[in-house]
Amino acid sequence: MPARLTSWFFSMIEPNLDLLVPAYVREFEPYIPSKPDPELQKLYGCGHLYRLNNNENPLGPPPGAQDVIRRFPPPRGAVYPSGDSYYLRREIAACHGIDPDQILVGNGANEVIAFVIKAFCSQGDNIITADKTFAVYEWVAVFSGIEVRVIPLKEERFDDRAMLNSIDAATKVIFLCNPNNPTGTYWSRDTLRAFLDEVGARQIVVVDEAYFEFVETEDYPDGMSLLSDYPNLIVFRTFSKMYGIAGLRIGYLAGDLKVVDMIRRTCVVYSVNGIAQEAALACLRDETGHIRRTRELVRESKAFLSEEMTAMGLPVIAGEGNYLIVKLPGSDTLAYRKLMHEGIMIRPMTIFRYPNHIRVTMARMEAMEAFVAALKKILA
């Protein structure tokens, strides 16, 4: 008799999940992360896998952070880390000329998204974001029972006017991704200031700057520098992208003292491990030119890939950040599977509401060339 049916038939009484679990949780489809690389390689029958799906830094962490990871004393594994990332907050604050208490560090920037929504939203409230942007703002709100207003991008950019028009009395937080993942578009300093001026202090405005360190253009705003002018502004940063410690999970938010004091109430202390805190400190203190080297790699790869895609007749959306989007003639999720068989992992963009588009992370030339060859093969 099949085990599942046997348990269905003869099992002890199960909890009534229909009654116990709120409908907005029951109805939420949990995100299924990719399997570990060895499992994927087994499933797809590929001997090697180029990871071009998560916007990781192919150069890894700066040398100082690598040293921290290598030399972490095993006995320290038994000791709790600083519960509120004490030294790291001081270092970040010093970098930006703000108070350490204006900073909250989380287990990746994803965790600080949850802190903010928990702090400001309750049932009946809403948040505003774009339709084609990082999905986690939307997910956290949905499984917390909060309404999400997703505003369509306009010419691949956040539509400031439409977002402002969507605000009502129940709007608590507006999430902007600057530069936007996946389009790489950004609001200039003037646009962001004008938006913040118009919002006033009625809502919290979050500017997610996960890809801040990749942007070199003059008019790109540094959200940190605006904190003193806009107490309702919160800025997110991460160590996962430019600093290459995605595997350690660490990111942070910064904002006005009183606002951060409120968010701190929803923050789980001790969620950031000790190696991550020390490696992040080393990232901030890097003087070896890690950012410059990464930017050079991204520039070279992006130019190469843009040229190759254009030559293949495939439209490209290439803005800021260490990624670009390619439009395919057919299904992106099918292309994902075909490319996996070739040992290339990209991000299909249907989940970002860009059907038939894929996002490709900029990597070393060897990986870029392998991707181009595989794409030519599957589209032939």
Next chain:
Amino acid sequence: MTHDNDRIVSLQLTSRISFLSVATHCVETAAKAFGLGREESLKLSLATEEIFSYLCSHVCRGEILDIRCVNGFSYVRVEFRFSVSVLDMGSLNIAASVDCENEDDMTEMGLAIASRTIDRLNIIAERQNRICLAIEKDKDYPPAPETSIAPVDLTGTLMVETPETEGVKGYVTLVAQGSPDPLRPPFFSYPGKVADMVAAGECQVVTVVDAKGECAGGVLFRFWTARIVEMFGPHVFNQSREGEIAAMLLDTCIARTVRTKAIGLVNLTGMPPSIESQFELLGLLNHYPQDGEAAHRHAFYRLLHEDPGCQIFTEGTLKGYLQGEYERLFLAREIREVRDQGEMKAGASIFSTEVRREWSQAILNPLWPGDDLDANLKRHLHFLEEERINNIFFYLDLGASWQAALMTVLITNHFRTAFIIPFAGQADLLVFQYDRTES
């Protein structure tokens, strides 16, 4: 929009024949209160009488029975929930009382006869040893006017909109007035019905309109299983801008579903050629109407997410077919072969049967294994042929290892593999269609 509580009438009673009139009166009264016509309410009450009597005598005598009447707006659904023991299970087959040996003397009782007076009947295994037996009766709606209309002339920029009731009815009327299509779902003939389906949250409709508000096209989509959304259309009413309109509708359908529980989008009833390249061809579906010629249509699919891969089970007979299909579809699957090694298979199997009379269609799903798979299947086929159901499908969940034992049984009873629908079950669903030419 009506509050959910206003759409349900519940009754709990002991399954004893002395309570028969309580059950039938409750269902009939609730059906009328939910807007079902007098004749339809009576038919639902008659089916309730058959089912209640059957449950009292064969299935859960003296046990607690929950009866729930649900206002589906376009139909009324009656659900009978009860706990069962293994011994009673065989009686839950719709064809339990059918005698295969004597073709002229099919016993007319129980679920079989109840199924004749209603539009749909289904049995669902739920948590906590509970069974839900559900019957549905549709409301009567006037059909769309038959007048054929001139092609829509479009003006200016096109826009996607979520139509109000009149917009939904207008879209459905345009679909109904298009070329005849045997595979078009029957609800597309009744604009009011679709408006009620949308109001009940059973489906969504999106349309494209021009600057003057003229409907240029539309699409209807709804959850088909827990993780699969079925899309009807897009229907385009202006051929010169077909590509543009179809793409707008498809993009909107995807945008509305991609961040829900849906993992895939399926289309079994046809779509404009301009967007076929965005889908993957699953296979061919045959439809045999009550009268007229057979129709054939391609089944299309697209995953909305990355394929996480999964494990599926098969008998040796279909291993080659599955390997070939998964290779063709580039789906990563670990295929595990299941063999009969003499283990015990005691008891009666159960198949759930969803009879959709309006489409002359029945869908069988295995709910419970047993040692009588072949005999049970034959009883069902006999019953469905007697009922003049022309389109018989059997859905096997490839993620449930015990269901693999049905593969040979199905093939020897003239079922043919139609296609695989990824993630439509615990894992993928393998759809078999009964081959009428071989029976």
